Amino acid sequence: MNRDGLIAIAHRAMDNAYAPYSGFRVGAALRFADGTVVSASNVENASYGLSLCAESVALAKAMDDGHRGGLEAVAVHGSGDAPSPPCGRCRQMLAEMAQLGGTDPLVWCAGEGGDVIEARLSELLPHAFGRANLE
Numbered sequence: 001m002n003r004d005g006l007i008a009i010a011h012r013a014m015d016n017a018y019a020p021y022s023g024f025r026v027g028a029a030l031r032f033a034d035g036t037v038v039s040a041s042n043v044e045n046a047s048y049g050l051s052l053c054a055e056s057v058a059l060a061k062a063m064d065d066g067h068r069g070g071l072e073a074v075a076v077h078g079s080g081d082a083p084s085p086p087c088g089r090c091r092q093m094l095a096e097m098a099q100l101g102g103t104d105p106l107v108w109c110a111g112e113g114g115d116v117i118e119a120r121l122s123e124l125l126p127h128a129f130g131r132a133n134l135e
């Protein structure tokens with residue numbers, strides 16, 4: 001699964017977004033070393049602050065599927081024109097999976113305008129807090 005393929009899956013995942021409050025739909029797709037792709041969308045709540053980002057939902061799905069590391073690439077697609085980068089909380093969530101497998105995933109951020117931002121997770125979240133800090 002290449003860059004455009006993973007972005008296309010994230011784009012498709014937006015269709016399932018439950019975002020009646022913000023109206024901003026997000027899809028995320030995670031690619032693992034075994035070839036598996038796990039995708040999800042954002043899930044909002046009438047108690048706004050409880051809303052879940054697409055990346056966090058995808059992370060939880062992947063964990064529940066048994067993934068523990070091997071995260072190679074992430075695509076995020078928002079319904080706005082500009083590329084949609086993962087929020088701070090989602091960067092931390094992604095870092096947990098990355099650290100489990102010692103990978104530094106590529107993150108592709110896309111929007112309806114067609115521009116794509118590409119960065120390593122370590123660039124988006126340098127000096128990430130992790131399990132090692134708890135020792």
Ligand code: THU
Nearest residue numbers: 022024026042053054085086087
């Ligand atoms: N959102 C995501 O799904 N991922 C992010 O990284 C940033 C924001 C969602 C949360 C909320 O449902 C909507 O976008 C507007 O903030």
